Amino acid sequence: MVKVLLWGSLRAHTDGQAEIEVQARTFKEVLDRLAEAHPGLRPQIERGVSMAIDGRVYREAWFTPIRPDSEVVVMPYMQGG
Amino acid sequence: MAFDSHEKRVFKQVGTRPPRPDGVDKVTGRAQYGADVTAPGMLTARILRSPHAHARIVSIDTSEAEAMAGVKGVVTGRDFALPEDAGLADIAVNVMARDKALYDGHAVAAVAAVSPAIAKAALKAIKVQYEVLPHVTDVDAAMQPGAPVVLEGRALESVPAGMSVNVTHASEFGHGDLAAGFAKADRIVERSFKTAATHQGYIEPHACLASVTVDGKADLWCCTQGQFMVRTVCAALMGMEASQLRVTASEIGGGFGGKTTVFIEPVALVLARKTGRPVKITMTRDEVFRATGPTVSTSIDVKIGMTKDGRITAGEARLRYSGGAFPCGTVDMGAMAAFAAYDLEAVRTQGWNALTNRPKEAAYRAPGAPQAIYAVESVVDELCQILKLDPLDVRIRNAAKKGTKSSYGPVFDDIGLLATLEAAKAHPHYKAPLKPGQARGVSCGFWFNFGGNTCVSLNVNTDGTVGVTEGNPDIGGSRASISLMAAEELGIPYDKVRTIVADTASLGYNDVTDGSRVTFSVGLATIAAARDAKTKMCARAAKIWGIDEEAVEWKDGAAWPAGPNAGQFPPMSLAEIAAVSFQTGGPIAGHHEVNADGAGVSFGVHLCDLEVDPETGKTTILRYSVFQDAGKAVHPDYVEGQMQGGAVQGIGWALNEEYIYGRDGRMQNPGFLDYRVPVASDLPMIEAVILEIPNPGHPYGVRGVGETPIVPPLAAISNGVSRAVGVRMQELPLSPPRVLKAIKAA
Numbered sequence: 001m002v003k004v005l006l007w008g009s010l011r012a013h014t015d016g017q018a019e020i021e022v023q024a025r026t027f028k029e030v031l032d033r034l035a036e037a038h039p040g041l042r043p044q045i046e047r048g049v050s051m052a053i054d055g056r057v058y059r060e061a062w063f064t065p066i067r068p069d070s071e072v073v074v075m076p077y078m079q080g081g
Numbered sequence: 082m083a084f085d086s087h088e089k090r091v092f093k094q095v096g097t098r099p100p101r102p103d104g105v106d107k108v109t110g111r112a113q114y115g116a117d118v119t120a121p122g123m124l125t126a127r128i129l130r131s132p133h134a135h136a137r138i139v140s141i142d143t144s145e146a147e148a149m150a151g152v153k154g155v156v157t158g159r160d161f162a163l164p165e166d167a168g169l170a171d172i173a174v175n176v177m178a179r180d181k182a183l184y185d186g187h188a189v190a191a192v193a194a195v196s197p198a199i200a201k202a203a204l205k206a207i208k209v210q211y212e213v214l215p216h217v218t219d220v221d222a223a224m225q226p227g228a229p230v231v232l233e234g235r236a237l238e239s240v241p242a243g244m245s246v247n248v249t250h251a252s253e254f255g256h257g258d259l260a261a262g263f264a265k266a267d268r269i270v271e272r273s274f275k276t277a278a279t280h281q282g283y284i285e286p287h288a289c290l291a292s293v294t295v296d297g298k299a300d301l302w303c304c305t306q307g308q309f310m311v312r313t314v315c316a317a318l319m320g321m322e323a324s325q326l327r328v329t330a331s332e333i334g335g336g337f338g339g340k341t342t343v344f345i346e347p348v349a350l351v352l353a354r355k356t357g358r359p360v361k362i363t364m365t366r367d368e369v370f371r372a373t374g375p376t377v378s379t380s381i382d383v384k385i386g387m388t389k390d391g392r393i394t395a396g397e398a399r400l401r402y403s404g405g406a407f408p409c410g411t412v413d414m415g416a417m418a419a420f421a422a423y424d425l426e427a428v429r430t431q432g433w434n435a436l437t438n439r440p441k442e443a444a445y446r447a448p449g450a451p452q453a454i455y456a457v458e459s460v461v462d463e464l465c466q467i468l469k470l471d472p473l474d475v476r477i478r479n480a481a482k483k484g485t486k487s488s489y490g491p492v493f494d495d496i497g498l499l500a501t502l503e504a505a506k507a508h509p510h511y512k513a514p515l516k517p518g519q520a521r522g523v524s525c526g527f528w529f530n531f532g533g534n535t536c537v538s539l540n541v542n543t544d545g546t547v548g549v550t551e552g553n554p555d556i557g558g559s560r561a562s563i564s565l566m567a568a569e570e571l572g573i574p575y576d577k578v579r580t581i582v583a584d585t586a587s588l589g590y591n592d593v594t595d596g597s598r599v600t601f602s603v604g605l606a607t608i609a610a611a612r613d614a615k616t617k618m619c620a621r622a623a624k625i626w627g628i629d630e631e632a633v634e635w636k637d638g639a640a641w642p643a644g645p646n647a648g649q650f651p652p653m654s655l656a657e658i659a660a661v662s663f664q665t666g667g668p669i670a671g672h673h674e675v676n677a678d679g680a681g682v683s684f685g686v687h688l689c690d691l692e693v694d695p696e697t698g699k700t701t702i703l704r705y706s707v708f709q710d711a712g713k714a715v716h717p718d719y720v721e722g723q724m725q726g727g728a729v730q731g732i733g734w735a736l737n738e739e740y741i742y743g744r745d746g747r748m749q750n751p752g753f754l755d756y757r758v759p760v761a762s763d764l765p766m767i768e769a770v771i772l773e774i775p776n777p778g779h780p781y782g783v784r785g786v787g788e789t790p791i792v793p794p795l796a797a798i799s800n801g802v803s804r805a806v807g808v809r810m811q812e813l814p815l816s817p818p819r820v821l822k823a824i825k826a827a
Contacts, residue, residue: 005490008253008429009239043238052491056778057529058678073490076252076413080531080596080788081338081444 002066004030005073006041013040027051028062030072048077082605083679084777094569095781098718102560102579103332112332115288115304120359123290124153124193126352127200128345128362129207130372131182131189134216134438134746135229138180138189138209146192146206151199154356155207157190161351164317171407173318175441176347182211183231183406184438185747186371193352193360216438216746220403221380223247223435231436235408240433247436249408252416254489255429262395262427266386270463274456276795276813277739278378281445282730282758285334286369291349292359299326299350304333306340306554307593312585318347319354326350329584330554337556337730338444339374341593370751375740376445377402377411378437381456383419387464391475395427396420396488400453402434404442409434411442414529415449417489418792419457422476422498422525422684424485438746444595446727447528447788451734451795455813458524458796463809472523472800473506476686497710497774498525498684504772505686510706519692519703522801526685526792530785531596532677532778536589537606539567539614541669545656547571549580549610551603552591557787558719559599565715566604566781570611572638573655589674597785600715601776602677608780614671618658621665626650679778680785685709687728687793691801698821700736700802706768707793712776712784721769724790728767731794733759739814 001021011018022033030051035042050059052073058064059078066072106112143155158179164170178187190207194200215229222228224245231247240251263269289303299321305311308328316323333340345362353360364373380401386394398419402412416432430453442448465472480502485493502525505511515521538550549567553559564578571578592598619633622640626633632647633640639652662669690704707724714720737757741749750756775782795813803810808823 007490008255008431009251011253012239012241040238055491055494056679057491057531059531059533060676061678064678071492075417075490076410078529078531078596079410079414079444079448080529080598081341081446081448 002030002068002070002072004034007075010041010044010074014038025066026062027058027064027066030066050075050078082609082780084775084782085780092569094565094575095713095715096717098716099561099575101558102564103555114285114334115331116363118290118302118331120290120292123359123361124195124356125197125200126191126193126349126360126362127197127204128188128348128368129190129204130368131178131185131187133182133211133213134185134218135214136182136211137214138178138182139212140210141190142208143190146203149199149203149206151195152192152203153195153358154193154352155190156348156351156355161347162318162320169314169317172314172342175407176344184440186368186440188372191348191352193356218437218439218742218746220378220401220435220437223403223437224401224433231406231438235436245435248433249436250410250412250434252413252432253429254416256486257425257427259395259397259427259429263386265388265394267389268464268467269384269386270460270467271382271384272460272809272811274381274383274459274811276379276452276455278375278439279734279738280370280374280756281337281339283335283337283339286364286366287345287373288363289346289349290359290361291346291353293350293354295357297321297325301326301328301346301350302331303328303346304331304340306333306336306556306595308554308585309552309590310341310593311343311346314343315347315350319350327584327586330582333554333556336594337446338448338595341444341595344373366753367751370756371748372440374443374445375440377404377409377442377449377452378439379452381453383456383460385460385464387468389468391468391470391478393423393425393479396423396425396457398430398453398457400430400432402432402449403437403439404434405439406436407441409442411449415453418450418527419453420488421527422481423479423488424481425488428488430488439740446730446791450528451731451792454526454792455795455799459799462523462796462800466804473502473511476525477502477506495774495777496682496684497772500772500774501684501686501708501710504770505688505708508706508770510688510704510768515690518805519690520801520805522689522691522797522799522804524687524793524796524800526687526789528597528683528789528792530601530680530683531598532602532680533592533596533598534590534676535602535606536591536674537603537610537672538588539607539610539671541614541655541659541662543659543662545577545659547573547578549578549607550583550588551580552583552588553594553599553603554582556594557723558716559603562600562715562719563603563607566607567611570608571615571655597683597787598680601680601779601783601785604715604783605677605779606673606675609673610671612671613673614669617669617671618655621658621662621669622653624665625653681712681776681778683710683784683786683789685789685793687797689797689801691798691805693802693805693820695824698817698824700815700820702732702765704765706770707790708770708772709786709789710772710774710784711786712779713773713782714771715783717771720771720786723786724769725767727790728794729759729764731791732764732798735795735798735813735815737814737816
């Protein structure tokens with residue numbers, strides 16, 4: 001199981017939980033499991049999110065591996081200028 | 082690709098300052114910008130724009146214009162497809178209004194004619210019947226119950242029930258127990274701030290030329306930060322397949338984020354398809370101001386608690402942004418960035434975006450961060466003043482570092498903030514005495530930096546030269562940096578490498594030039610492509626020598642036999658291998674395609690000495706220093722240029738730049754005479770101090786540098802002005818009338 005930290009405004013769709021545990025080995029599996037467990041998250045996930053894995057921010061890297069002890073933070077999709 | 086930490090690399094090319102490859106073309110006028118492209122039989126198009134801030138379009142009668150001699154085509158919103166995707170649909174509606182004009186300057190129709198004069202005259206013959214609606218241009222007013230409704234039904238699921246219909250986004254970040262944190266503070270300061278919308282102010286207005294053949298193939302030449310983005314958006318709006326639309330990016334006279342979307346390109350394409358002739362559109366400066374760009378306008382509350390000895394115990398911010406007439410997520414970036422420079426036990430930021438009758442926001446260097454960090458850094462500075470603490474010492478004491486849980490969630494890896502703060506403190510600027518009436522402002526800045534989709538081809542020519550083909554318009558010197566990294570990796574001189582920017586038919590997809598990504602991502606892909614080519618060249622040498630490929634290594638620009646059984650052969654240089662490439666297997670090329678991650682966040686610290694004329698309120702910048710971590714400065718001239726350019730643009734935001742709206746909701750200052758950007762005579766030389774803390778996510782340690790330097794100037798200057806006049810300033814810009822009013826009220 002991987003602990004996934006969500007940004008605050010997503011907690012409205014997870015019964016107030018800031019941290020969710022999911023069975024996942026990759027970036028994509030984290031998002032798939034989150035959307036299955038908490039369908040309210042699906043619109044945001046489909047619009048796009050970033051994910052910090054052990055401090056490195058990924059934007060669309062489906063197959064980035066995640067270890068059970070990885071620090072995983074779901075963040076808004078990053079955009080720059 | 083991770084940092085090459087296994088070898089102590091001594092750079093030979095990277096870190097030098099060769100002349101810029103585009104310099105001669107630009108100073109001799111040979112460089113082809115967007116408006117320089119022409120085609121036989123070309124028509125000129127002009128766009129009719131709404132004179133109202135908010136109005137229902139009852140009808141548009143184009144018959145008289147269409148009947149004019151020399152007019153070849155007229156289009157309105159009905160001529161554009163409306164994609165299902167909400168983001169693309171917003172771009173389509175921004176490109177050409179449909180039911181409503183949403184801001185002063187919103188396009189409502191366009192004419193293509195045989196001359197600019199006829200096109201301009203034809204605009205006057207178009208009859209638009211408007212029903213003028215109530216408008217709102219202030220973000221706080223837009224969030225009030227009963228505010229004029231810009232668009233309905235656009236709130237994301239994150240927006241709580243009961244908020245104004247104009248609120249589209251809501252977000253929250255942070256950790257820890259705020260109440261407990263504030264309870265530990267010896268002093269708490271809570272302030273509210275406002276910042277004006279500002280324009281990217283690029284010198285080159287938007288321009289494009291579109292050509293569509295009768296069998297549906299199209300070419301588009303345009304001034305953009307991303308030709309592949311233009312292809313994606315325009316193909317969707319035109320109902321075309323991507324392969325049928327080739328987009329070529331011109332040289333670019335500045336973008337700063339403002340050219341990461343489309344405005345006129347779909348209009349030119351639709352007119353070209355309708356008329357069967359090439360169509361060119363060049364925006365006027367008035368149009369650039371009224372219908373492109375600008376940043377968000379903001380209203381921000383910040384509350385920070387601090388102990389007597391300068392430890393921040395808690396921080397809280399509430400950010401209200403408006404990205405104009407369409408939904409905009411920039412507030413998320415501001416809410417994440419606000420407290421990023423600090424190692425905090427308790428922090429919370431909340432953000433909302435509200436629709437207003439302003440142009441659709443476009444990205445501008447570190448979008449959303451300068452405003453949020455201005456507010457936070459202002460309150461930190463005020464606490465330092467109240468508690469009589471050194472502002473750099475306080476920032477050093479609270480600085481985020483490796484292992485810090487950032488205010489937006491992840492734990493930081495190697496970051497350069499502390500080194501940057503310490504460099505600022507040790508610099509002679511910080512110790513220089515100030516004269517009476519002068520003051521010094523300090524601020525930190527932060528930006529995330531991105532990587533993204535990148536594709537590079539590297540071709541080894543038979544004469545021993547190398548061509549690198551990349552897909553990102555060169556805004557800040559990337560062709561020089563990419564050539565330097567290719568030369569470094571191959572071990573050949575810089576002047577043997579030429580880097581060009583390809584069109585969309587010649588290379589795989591590349592994300593736009595944004596997010597401080599190009600030197601990082603394209604550099605990373607170029608290094609990988611060069612390694613690919615080196616592997617192939619080693620294989621060719623192995624064939625020539627009749628030994629195993631594994632027994633050949635690349636060193637100092639040549640293939641060498643390596644290992645105990647490799648045999649004794651003289652090394653073969655790149656030129657020698659290339660010269661016989663046709664005989665040894667054909668042309669040699671390296672490629673790399675990647676969605677790059679690991680860009681590594683960036684921090685900067687700015688020092689600003691200034692004085693304020695007590696009679697006029699005018700601020701004069703006396704001395705300005707920028708300290709920033711570049712990871713590895715590939716071409717230090719360009720890195721310094723980014724640091725100086727960002728600082729100057731930030732000085733403009735801080736002192737003068739703002740969208741001014743009249744009571745009628747129309748922009749009052751759409752020109753450089755009334756929208757005042759800093760010019761050279763307004764500024765001292767900006768001293769740029771580069772620090773190099775390698776980014777672990779790049780083989781050479783490179784970090785993006787383009788966006789962070791626009792972040793600190795807002796607070797550095799506001800903090801300086803506040804100390805100079807003895808009043809805490811809370812609104813930008815600090816134009817002379819605003820400062821004078823504060824002085825008189827004190």
